[in-house]
Amino acid sequence: MIISWSVQHRPVLAVLCLAVITAVPLAGGCNRSGLVKVKGRVAYADGTPVPLGRVVIDSGDSPTGAWGRIKSDGQFTIGTLKENDGMPPGTYRVAILDASTAGGPDGPGKEFVDERFTDYATSGLEFRVPEQTDWQITVEPPKASR
Numbered sequence: 001m002i003i004s005w006s007v008q009h010r011p012v013l014a015v016l017c018l019a020v021i022t023a024v025p026l027a028g029g030c031n032r033s034g035l036v037k038v039k040g041r042v043a044y045a046d047g048t049p050v051p052l053g054r055v056v057i058d059s060g061d062s063p064t065g066a067w068g069r070i071k072s073d074g075q076f077t078i079g080t081l082k083e084n085d086g087m088p089p090g091t092y093r094v095a096i097l098d099a100s101t102a103g104g105p106d107g108p109g110k111e112f113v114d115e116r117f118t119d120y121a122t123s124g125l126e127f128r129v130p131e132q133t134d135w136q137i138t139v140e141p142p143k144a145s146r
Contacts, residue, residue, distance in 0.1 A: 035086030038078040038127075040135030042070050042096060049074025050112050050139060053099030057092045058120040066092075070099065087129055094125035096139060114140040 042050040055076045057066040066087040068076035077084040096117045103109040116122040117139045127135055 033081060033085065034088055035080055036089055036130045036133060037086045038068075038129060038133050038135065040068075040076055040137060041074045042076065042137045042139060043074045044141060045138055050096070050099055052101075053112065054097045055135075055137065056095050056097050057087060058094070059092075062088075070096075089129050091126065091128045093120040093123065094127060094135075094137070095120050095123050096125075096137070111142040114142050116140075 040055070042053070042055065044050070049072070050070055051072045051074070053070040055068045055070060055078065057078065059065040066078050066080040068078040068084070070076045078087050079085045080087045096113050099112040099118075101109040117125070125137060
């Protein structure tokens, strides 16, 4: 099917094309979920990374919690609805959970962070999103391993 535009319709076509060309890149860059990308690293004061665990966000009354898995180099990325998708803007308390290896027949597991960092109320970790999106978290080792 061939569509023929008369001279009088060309300005309308030009406006429509301009609208599509402008709208497509803008829609692609939007984060429709309203989530902000947040990443960071968990390490000790000497720079040694914490090799495992989760950075967990106090979601307050929200039914959806945000968290990020700590990789062996201490790096993490926060996810809320799915892994690494970001988190809503706000001010959040943070805790470090599951930073330990499981015990087994050869003995107990190993803890990597002091217990005060495992509770939102005592960790002292608080961040503002979107103002802070690259979190450098410094923790202490468990008191028993100092």
